[in-house]
Amino acid sequence: MEKLQNKAKSVLNKNWKDGFSVPCANLYPFQWFWDSGFIAIGFAHFDMPKAEKEIETLLDSQWDNGFIPHIIFHTETDSYFPGPDFHQSDLSSQASKKYKSTGMTQPPVTGFVLQDMYRISKDKKATLKFIEGVIDKVYFNHKYFYENRDPKNEGLVYIYHNWESGTDNSPIWDDIWSTMDPPEYSFVRRDTSHVDASQRPSKREYDHYLHIIDIAKAHQYRDEKIAELSPFLVQDPLFNTMLIKSNQSLIDLYQLIGNNEDKIQQLKEWQDKAIKSFNEKLFDKDLGVYIHYDLRNEKPLRHISSSSFSPLFANIPSKEQAASLVNVMMEKFGNDDQYLCASFDPTSERFNPKKYWRGPVWVNLNWILYYGLKNYGYVDIAQRVKKDTIEIIEKAGFYEYFDSRKEEYKNGNTGYGGNDFSWSAALLIDMLQDNH
Numbered sequence: 469m470e471k472l473q474n475k476a477k478s479v480l481n482k483n484w485k486d487g488f489s490v491p492c493a494n495l496y497p498f499q500w501f502w503d504s505g506f507i508a509i510g511f512a513h514f515d516m517p518k519a520e521k522e523i524e525t526l527l528d529s530q531w532d533n534g535f536i537p538h539i540i541f542h543t544e545t546d547s548y549f550p551g552p553d554f555h556q557s558d559l560s561s562q563a564s565k566k567y568k569s570t571g572m573t574q575p576p577v578t579g580f581v582l583q584d585m586y587r588i589s590k591d592k593k594a595t596l597k598f599i600e601g602v603i604d605k606v607y608f609n610h611k612y613f614y615e616n617r618d619p620k621n622e623g624l625v626y627i628y629h630n631w632e633s634g635t636d637n638s639p640i641w642d643d644i645w646s647t648m649d650p651p652e653y654s655f656v657r658r659d660t661s662h663v664d665a666s667q668r669p670s671k672r673e674y675d676h677y678l679h680i681i682d683i684a685k686a687h688q689y690r691d692e693k694i695a696e697l698s699p700f701l702v703q704d705p706l707f708n709t710m711l712i713k714s715n716q717s718l719i720d721l722y723q724l725i726g727n728n729e730d731k732i733q734q735l736k737e738w739q740d741k742a743i744k745s746f747n748e749k750l751f752d753k754d755l756g757v758y759i760h761y762d763l764r765n766e767k768p769l770r771h772i773s774s775s776s777f778s779p780l781f782a783n784i785p786s787k788e789q790a791a792s793l794v795n796v797m798m799e800k801f802g803n804d805d806q807y808l809c810a811s812f813d814p815t816s817e818r819f820n821p822k823k824y825w826r827g828p829v830w831v832n833l834n835w836i837l838y839y840g841l842k843n844y845g846y847v848d849i850a851q852r853v854k855k856d857t858i859e860i861i862e863k864a865g866f867y868e869y870f871d872s873r874k875e876e877y878k879n880g881n882t883g884y885g886g887n888d889f890s891w892s893a894a895l896l897i898d899m900l901q902d903n904h
């Protein structure tokens with residue numbers, strides 16, 4: 469295990485670019501929001517100054533309205549598409565004047581990342597001091613979400629692009645694509661020159677991705693226009709779970725810091741409303757799991773993915789709901805011939821165990837599920853998630869995503885996407901330490 473941990477540390481050090489980390493070389497050459505959060509958790513175990521810097525740089529990119537972008541383009545490179553010239557964040561009057569970025573966000577992990585850094589820290593006093601210096605920016609980010617991404621005042625925020633979900637090409641989005649007919653764009657993909665095209669989204673999917681951005685750009689990334697016009701407007705259980713978990717972390721941290729009663733009060737209000745709506749709106753009794761909701765077309769998206777189980781991480785389900793989630797997980801995803809946890813329902817015809825978010829196992833989701841299962845006392849299944857995570861990395865390497873079918877590992881080549889992938893390394897380090 470020590471060898472594996474050392475290798476993980478060297479992956480993180482290699483991807484460190486003096487102030488922030490890239491998710492991996494070539495394929496993703498900038499700073500990504502939720503990647504940075506997970507990476508900071510890994511660094512916190514052996515290099516706290518880098519963990520702190522990673523978060524500081526991320527928060528430095530915050531817009532005037534509290535928004536934090538999904539990619540921060542620190543460097544010039546033509547190895548990634550779509551880059552800063554396509555996204556044109558400067559169309560927005562709110563955008564950072566310092567950094568070019570995208571005009572979309574990613575799952576808001578920063579709140580719980582700060583709390584994890586505190587949990588891991590061997591010098592709690594110094595770490596709390598660091599947190600005190602940055603926590604208001606995270607609070608401001610949550611305020612942005614509740615004030616701008618919840619048009620019906622439900623306590624649930626929407627995402628307006630599949631790249632905001634983090635689960636970029638999930639088969640769930642196929643339902644949305646079937647409501648759209650974007651133009652055929654001509655552009656040169658870069659991702660498929662780094663990674664085999666069979667492991668990446670299709671050209672037609674990219675047309676949809678670009679078209680949604682063009683609509684937002686035509687309205688200078690103004691939230692109220694996006695809410696009115698974007699063909700993609702979804703309440704995502706994973707995204708809202710990250711926000712709810714982070715709300716709780718901010719409450720806990722402000723209590724430790726003291727003197728922040730107003731913010732604690734506001735966070736508790738958001739939190740109570742969010743959890744109530746989450747259970748009323750996103751729990752599908754017939755499927756027995758949480759699902760996504762298509763706010764644009766006013767209909768539930770009734771598919772089961774690893775996101776369906778993620779609310780365990782933020783203590784959202786009741787005991788009965790948790791039992792139901794675990795049943796479905798074990799029945800559909802947990803067969804002995806499968807590694808936990810495929811990103812999409814292996815019994816569905818849309819399942820593809822090689823293609824990005826359409827089936828492969830992802831280490832960040834496994835990390836979320838590991839701690840979520842432990843929250844509810846499902847210790848044995850949590851241990852299996854951990855064991856499976858270690859095993860796929862040992863067998864395949866620090867890849868971006870992994871085949872869920874055990875059989876495939878006999879033939880090799882079961883690690884897909886980018887290699888030496890930062891969050892696979894970071895979260896493995898955290899799972900091996902396991903000091904929750």
Ligand code: DGY
Nearest residue numbers: 500538549631636659
């Ligand atoms: C990509 O380019 O596929 C990224 O995941 C977008 O965030």
